Amino acid sequence: MRWLLSPLRELWTDFLDLLFPPSRRCPLCGAAAEGGEVCHRCQEMISAYRLQVGCTCCGCFLGAAGSRDDPGRTSGGAHAAPVTAAAGPPGPTGRGGTPSPDLLCPHCRERYPPFSAARAVGLYEGLLKESILRLKFRRERWLARPLGRLLAAIAEEMVPAGTHPLVVPVPLSRKRLQARGFNQAECLARELSLSLGWPLLPVLRKVRETPPQTGLPRSARLSNLSGSFALAGDIPPGTVAVLVDDVITTGSTARECTRTLLAAGVVAVYVVTLAGPLCSRGSTEGDTGDPLF
Numbered sequence: 574m575r576w577l578l579s580p581l582r583e584l585w586t587d588f589l590d591l592l593f594p595p596s597r598r599c600p601l602c603g604a605a606a607e608g609g610e611v612c613h614r615c616q617e618m619i620s621a622y623r624l625q626v627g628c629t630c631c632g633c634f635l636g637a638a639g640s641r642d643d644p645g646r647t648s649g650g651a652h653a654a655p656v657t658a659a660a661g662p663p664g665p666t667g668r669g670g671t672p673s674p675d676l677l678c679p680h681c682r683e684r685y686p687p688f689s690a691a692r693a694v695g696l697y698e699g700l701l702k703e704s705i706l707r708l709k710f711r712r713e714r715w716l717a718r719p720l721g722r723l724l725a726a727i728a729e730e731m732v733p734a735g736t737h738p739l740v741v742p743v744p745l746s747r748k749r750l751q752a753r754g755f756n757q758a759e760c761l762a763r764e765l766s767l768s769l770g771w772p773l774l775p776v777l778r779k780v781r782e783t784p785p786q787t788g789l790p791r792s793a794r795l796s797n798l799s800g801s802f803a804l805a806g807d808i809p810p811g812t813v814a815v816l817v818d819d820v821i822t823t824g825s826t827a828r829e830c831t832r833t834l835l836a837a838g839v840v841a842v843y844v845v846t847l848a849g850p851l852c853s854r855g856s857t858e859g860d861t862g863d864p865l866f
């Protein structure tokens with residue numbers, strides 16, 4: 574199959590180039606950048622968060638430990654004291670490819686998530702937040718390519734070497750999909766899939782409309798989503814899945830999607846998102862941390 578996938582991937586890339594001609598500017602800051610990739614400065618600014626202390630399970634940013642001056646940072650501060658893991662599966666590879674200490678945030682310590690690990694490219698703020706809003710609400714779908722490549726970099730780092738996972742986007746409800754016309758998570762997942770050569774399998778469906786997560790207490794968010802996802806096809810036995818979304822805040826959506834995949838025989842789920850929260854945000858905000866979602 575590999576001999577067939579590669580030409581198909583090139584064809585698809587050529588087709589996208591025709592539809593969305595590559596820019597010579599950085600999609601985040603607009604500075605000149607070869608090939609329209611995220612420029613070096615933005616890459617550094619975003620990845621600075623990944624070098625900070627984060628929960629080894631859900632990847633939320635535990636605070637400002639080890640932080641550096643950063644022009645994109647609009648909020649911050651230490652909000653949660655890291656705690657040593659007492660239970661749960663071994664932590665995955667840490668950010669930046671270096672082993673991180675075995676740290677869990679209070680939420681993961683209280684209730685270990687069903688997914689193996691979750692990682693975000695950066696915090697939901699600044700240029701990264703702006704680019705997500707442009708993709709979703711200004712319909713700048715061309716952004717999915719450079720942003721999807723950022724996702725691919727962290728996915729490759731997180732998934733154990735030698736694994737050949739399937740890429741599964743978090744679905745939108747039918748109503749939301751009709752209103753927006755596209756699922757941003759699927760656009761990002763497609764780019765990640767093309768970038769790494771991992772097959773895309775949009776196998777999840779949102780089968781039940783759910784009230785907005787915003788404003789619900791944390792405990793109510795999980796029951797709000799319970800039973801709202803279903804499988805719309807078969808998954809090969811023994812599959813490892815990479816679940817893709819644009820933003821993760823409390824992780825309720827990721828938890829529920831993971832449960833659905835595990836119930837279908839998937840052996841492990843890794844979650845990658847563009848933006849993640851500071852740990853303390855997850856306890857007070859809606860599932861996506863923004864009433865717009």
Ligand SMILES: [Zn+2]
Nearest residue numbers: 599602612615
């Ligand atoms: Zn830039």
Ligand SMILES: [Zn+2]
Nearest residue numbers: 628631678681
């Ligand atoms: Zn956590």
